[in-house]
Amino acid sequence: MKRRGWRRWSRFWRRGRLALLAGCLAMTAAGCSLTGGGQPDKPVAAPVEPEKPVTDPPPLVQPPAYQAPLTGMMLPQPSEARPVMVMINNHPAARPQSGLTQADVLFEVLAEGEVTRLVALFQSSAFTEPIGPVRSIRPYFIDIGKSFGAIQVHAGGSPDAYEQLGKEKIADLDEITNAGPYFWREKSRKAPHNLYTNLENIRAGAQKRGLDEQGPTGPVYAFAKSEAEAVGAMGTAAQDAPKVDITFLWKSYVVSYEYDAASGKYQRSINGSKHTDLNNDQPLSASNVVVMGTDHKVLDKEGRLNVRLTGKGPALLFQQGKVKSLEWRRDKVNDPVRYYEQDREVAFRPGQTHIMIVPLNPSFESHVTYGVPGGGSGKPDPA
DSSP, X not given: OHHHHHHHHHHHHHHHHHHHHHHHHHHHXXXXXXXXXXXXXXXXXXXXXXXXXXXXXXXXXXOOXXXXXXXXXEESSOOOBOOEEEEEOOSGGGOSOBSGGGOSEEEEEEOGGGOEEEEEEESSOOOOSOBBOBOOBOHHHHHHHHHTTOEEEESOBOHHHHHHHHHTTOOEEETTTTOGGGOEEOXXXXXXXXXXXXXXXXXXXXXXXXXXXXXXXXXSSOBOSSHHHHHHHHOTTOEEOSEEEEESSOTTOEEEEEEETTTTEEEEEETTEEOBOTTTOOBOEESEEEEEEEOEEEOSTTOOEEEOOXXXXXXXXXXXTEEEEEEEEEXXXXXXXXXXXXXXXXXXXSSOEEEEEEEOSSOSGGGEEEEOTTSOEEOOOOO
């Protein structure tokens, strides 16, 4: 009997332990456990990740919304300064000149002595480096400046130029008569090839003389709105012209422009040597090169000229390695010369424009030769 009772007790004890163990396991599975005091553990909170800082989205970059009046280049803010025209010495002793790579428009025109002069127009650029060497002015240079409403910067002038400046009350800064302190002489060069100024001095002199009016607010020329439009504007009639050679009077003085496809510009050279800017050692280049022919007349024994800049005449436009014939026109003396193809003004590529003015004598074609495939040369169609 005792053995049978003991077996019953043992079975009861084993069942009780098993039940207790099962209950404990169930409580553990439910996230609870018994502690020494028989109380369940407090629930443990899940770890809280730190909040990430809230950052503003990057600001939207607005594309340039304003067009430079003389270059057609897009700018982040309007360029409303009055244009500045500087007479630049082009004597061999004056080269390389300073500031010409910053010019919006560059003219080259004959002066007396069969030497050319450069007329540099600045409007959209702002730089502190020198501009020069500065030289004297002539009536037809004054006409160029008037057509852009420019402040005309020079050092002296011919008698008829001084007469015109006074009679028409032209806005000018003359190193000799009214603006000497805004120029300086460089000791590294000999006079008269060493006179310089800069835009800061010009703007200060213009403000003191009350000449700092607002400039043009819109494009002066017609400009292509896209690269596709610029390519299409040349048309199928345009001929290949990767290089152009221009003579004025002396056959020993040849200005050349050679097309650089990488930049889309024509690079300028004189007698086979790159024409560079002394400020930055960069070659002069242009998106548009225009050669226009007009009447030149010798006025006196000094060789002073009258260059006709009204009416019309033949012209060539070099763009993107091609050339086409145009007609230049200027009816109003206060308007710039414009360029037409079948009564429609042609569109320039945005960028710098160089305008070469050559005589019609003996013919326009005699002053211009341009390269064609195969190493030959082309001549413009007679106007």
